[in-house]
Amino acid sequence: MLININGTNTPKEEAGISVFDHGFLYGDGVFEGLRVYNGRIFKSREHLQRLYESAQVLCLKIPLTMKEMSQRLENCLKEDKTTNAYIRLIVTRGVGALGIDPRKCEKSNVIIIISDISLYPKEYYKKGIAIITASVRRNRPDTINPRIKSLNYLNNILAKIEAQNAGCMEALLLNDRGFVAECTADNIFMVKKGRLYTPPVHEGALEGITRQTILDLAEITGLETHQSPITQFDLYTADEVFMSGTACELMAIIKIDGRTIGTGAPGPEFKALLKGFQKLSAA
Numbered sequence: 001m002l003i004n005i006n007g008t009n010t011p012k013e014e015a016g017i018s019v020f021d022h023g024f025l026y027g028d029g030v031f032e033g034l035r036v037y038n039g040r041i042f043k044s045r046e047h048l049q050r051l052y053e054s055a056q057v058l059c060l061k062i063p064l065t066m067k068e069m070s071q072r073l074e075n076c077l078k079e080d081k082t083t084n085a086y087i088r089l090i091v092t093r094g095v096g097a098l099g100i101d102p103r104k105c106e107k108s109n110v111i112i113i114i115s116d117i118s119l120y121p122k123e124y125y126k127k128g129i130a131i132i133t134a135s136v137r138r139n140r141p142d143t144i145n146p147r148i149k150s151l152n153y154l155n156n157i158l159a160k161i162e163a164q165n166a167g168c169m170e171a172l173l174l175n176d177r178g179f180v181a182e183c184t185a186d187n188i189f190m191v192k193k194g195r196l197y198t199p200p201v202h203e204g205a206l207e208g209i210t211r212q213t214i215l216d217l218a219e220i221t222g223l224e225t226h227q228s229p230i231t232q233f234d235l236y237t238a239d240e241v242f243m244s245g246t247a248c249e250l251m252a253i254i255k256i257d258g259r260t261i262g263t264g265a266p267g268p269e270f271k272a273l274l275k276g277f278q279k280l281s282a283a
């Protein structure tokens with residue numbers, strides 16, 4: 001475990017930021033979750049690109065160039081001496097006044113946490129999980145655009161609470177027009193008649209790095225891919241459904257709103273993509 005705040009390593013017990021940081025007060029900030037496999041940060045450039053794009057949309061100035069940020073991550077990793085880890089990179093608006101005015105925050109804070117993460121018990125990776133559709137809808141792009149990976153996750157958290165109240169671990173979020181967007185912190189895929197489908201980002205999905213990796217892998221293996229609007233009907237009648245994300249990696253979804261998906265077990269296309277993903281990440 002390593003915690004670095006604005007370039008200085010800080011023991012866990014002492015690691016903290018001001019209660020006047022607008023990241024804390026208003027969720028005003030951006031973040032990334034990255035994985036380290038065999039000592040290498042997986043898709044580092046893509047994650048940093050997304051971080052800087054999210055910051056750009058929020059008019060949030062990151063006090064490091066992308067190259068400097070990449071170097072800082074590498075230095076932290078070297079110091080931590082871990083070869084397999086999860087990295088949380090956070091940039092907050094910084095300390096300001098009470099009141100949302102972002103101009104009163106002089107300097108953003110850059111926080112790096114190198115740790116591990118385990119979202120689901122191991123056995124679920126073998127058998128898959130059941131999910132429900134949340135009643136809460138994904139933010140419309142003209143509210144908080146879901147493409148911004150911001151510190152404001154209440155939309156997702158409300159859906160997660162619904163899932164837990166229904167005895168599930170995960171929820172599906174639809175967009176305001178009733179099309180499938182994504183899960184609470186993961187992208188969603190379905191396989192039907194030998195083709196792979198995932199919602200396009202304009203339907204409310206984050207442009208997931210794992211999502212893109214899966215699309216690339218599918219293309220390589222000759223599995224036809226489509227980024228097209230998906231409905232609940234499509235998911236209920238799919239051969240396979242699964243989700244993808246940096247923290248969760250790949251997880252099969254075997255039941256949605258009480259409907260068993262396919263055979264009710266992780267399917268062959270999922271297993272092949274999982275194998276390809278493991279090979280790629282370990283390379």
Ligand code: PMP
Nearest residue numbers: 185186187206208209210245246
């Ligand atoms: N959707 C949301 C809302 C997310 O927060 C994440 C990241 N946890 C994802 C999808 C998956 O993105 P990635 O593959 O880049 O981790």
